[in-house]
Amino acid sequence: MKKLASGISLVCFLTLSACTTTTVDEYRENSTSLLLDSSERVVVLGRRHYADYETEPDFIDCIGEKLNADREVSVLPEREFVDLLYPWFEPRTAPLGLKRLAKMLDEPMIAQRFKEQGLRYMIWVDGSTETTDRDGSVSCAIGPGGGGCFGFATWEKTGTYEAIIWDLQTLKESGRVKVEARGSSYMVAIILPIPIVAQVQDQACDGIGLQLRTFFMDSRVSEES
Amino acid sequence: MSSIKVMTKFVISPRRLLALSFALASLLLSACATKVEVDGNFPPALTRQLPLRTIVVFEPDFASHHFESTEGPEVSIAVGQIQVELFTGLADSLFQHSSTATSMPTSTSMPTQPEADLILRPSVEDVQISMPNESQLKVFEVWIKYNLQVYNSAGEPVADWIMTAYGKTPTRFLKSSTDALHQAAMVAMRDAGAHFITGFARVPEIRQWLHARQTRVSSTNTSKMTEP
Numbered sequence: 001m002k003k004l005a006s007g008i009s010l011v012c013f014l015t016l017s018a019c020t021t022t023t024v025d026e027y028r029e030n031s032t033s034l035l036l037d038s039s040e041r042v043v044v045l046g047r048r049h050y051a052d053y054e055t056e057p058d059f060i061d062c063i064g065e066k067l068n069a070d071r072e073v074s075v076l077p078e079r080e081f082v083d084l085l086y087p088w089f090e091p092r093t094a095p096l097g098l099k100r101l102a103k104m105l106d107e108p109m110i111a112q113r114f115k116e117q118g119l120r121y122m123i124w125v126d127g128s129t130e131t132t133d134r135d136g137s138v139s140c141a142i143g144p145g146g147g148g149c150f151g152f153a154t155w156e157k158t159g160t161y162e163a164i165i166w167d168l169q170t171l172k173e174s175g176r177v178k179v180e181a182r183g184s185s186y187m188v189a190i191i192l193p194i195p196i197v198a199q200v201q202d203q204a205c206d207g208i209g210l211q212l213r214t215f216f217m218d219s220r221v222s223e224e225s
Numbered sequence: 226m227s228s229i230k231v232m233t234k235f236v237i238s239p240r241r242l243l244a245l246s247f248a249l250a251s252l253l254l255s256a257c258a259t260k261v262e263v264d265g266n267f268p269p270a271l272t273r274q275l276p277l278r279t280i281v282v283f284e285p286d287f288a289s290h291h292f293e294s295t296e297g298p299e300v301s302i303a304v305g306q307i308q309v310e311l312f313t314g315l316a317d318s319l320f321q322h323s324s325t326a327t328s329m330p331t332s333t334s335m336p337t338q339p340e341a342d343l344i345l346r347p348s349v350e351d352v353q354i355s356m357p358n359e360s361q362l363k364v365f366e367v368w369i370k371y372n373l374q375v376y377n378s379a380g381e382p383v384a385d386w387i388m389t390a391y392g393k394t395p396t397r398f399l400k401s402s403t404d405a406l407h408q409a410a411m412v413a414m415r416d417a418g419a420h421f422i423t424g425f426a427r428v429p430e431i432r433q434w435l436h437a438r439q440t441r442v443s444s445t446n447t448s449k450m451t452e453p
Binding site: 051052053054056083084085086087088090091092093107109110113128 | 267268269270271272273362363364391393395412415416418419420422423
């Protein structure tokens with residue numbers, strides 16, 4: 001009984017330890033909220049032109065879901081947007097700055113496609129989640145009499161992302177949100193491996209998604225009042 | 226007792242032992258080999274159409290191209306069919322009229338009333354792949370080097386355009402290398418499409434040819450207008 005209690009308390013301790021610390025920084029061009037008409041939409045895109053990493057597509061989808069959580073901010077899915085604008089938003093051709101985007105929008109066909117989709121804001125997300133540290137080891141063995149694992153491993157993940165909002169009407173930057181999420185995960189193996197995983201990417205998505213929402217929601221609140 | 230009997234029977238049968246060894250060996254070898262048949266769809270390209278009639282020639286080598294790497298783990302990528310679909314779609318988007326052929330039109334089929342202003346013959350020069358265990362990066366990469374040979378209606382060469390395409394996909398937990406390479410190859414194909422659409426009219430020889438053609442068409446129109 002004593003052993004069971006100590007086992008449970010160890011698991012609880014580890015579960016509590018597998019938390020994530022998230023830091024969110026925000027920069028706004030001005031104090032007023034971003035205007036978004038009910039017919040207008042936002043698109044969230046990930047940067048994919050770096051050689052050693054790319055912003056995860058599921059992270060971009062997650063931010064889209066956070067923004068569109070109560071159907072107040074209409075979001076055009078990334079895949080759909082990139083296909084509609086093919087080949088102008090591929091890693092090779094996507095604009096890295098507003099000047100390049102402005103030049104792109106000089107092409108009537110591209111501008112028309114933006115208009116048809118009711119796009120008002122483009123949010124570029126750059127960053128990724130990486131394993132920054134790992135320690136310990138877990139060994140598993142299998143034999144005729146059965147198998148099992150033994151050991152203890154820990155690893156730390158850091159997710160660093162920056163979102164930049166471009167206003168497609170004024171062709172100016174409207175704001176930035178930077179998030180850093182850090183969390184340690186554990187794997188305890190006594191016959192059966194028990195992973196206690198910190199949801200770093202999910203926490204980063206929560207942080208950046210909810211913060212981005214405030215850029216638009218404030219305007220909705222003031223509109224309603 | 227019965228299990229011991231079965232075991233004994235199994236061990237003493239050399240034919241079964243051999244069969245089992247072969248089965249195990251092939252299972253282990255297939256576990257190491259990565260075979261990718263690239264398939265998928267490409268969206269139509271958003272571009273201004275050039276007022277040209279073209280024939281895109283997909284020779285059998287190109288239409289059934291597959292790459293095999295024997296260095297390190299065995300990897301095979303079949304890109305032939307998807308390339309044909311990609312270039313057919315790209316030509317439909319970029320040119321006003323486009324058709325395909327499986328061999329270069331001969332002098333008897335082309336001549337006085339040419340069916341095409343330009344003939345495009347794509348070929349694969351090289352394919353390279355990089356796996357995370359080779360590059361020490363957490364990405365699967367695919368490079369494809371195309372040579373797009375462009376001929377005029379008389380079958381004379383206009384340009385030899387070396388076009389590179391690159392695609393990568395990050396490693397993911399529980400994602401197989403087959404899926405990762407498939408995705409990287411699709412990104413490379415889309416990249417080839419982006420290069421083709423944005424770069425075709427910028428290739429110096431093609432640009433020069435387009436300019437000369439434009440001048441020719443304008444002067445023909447002017448002379449027609451000035452004729453009594």
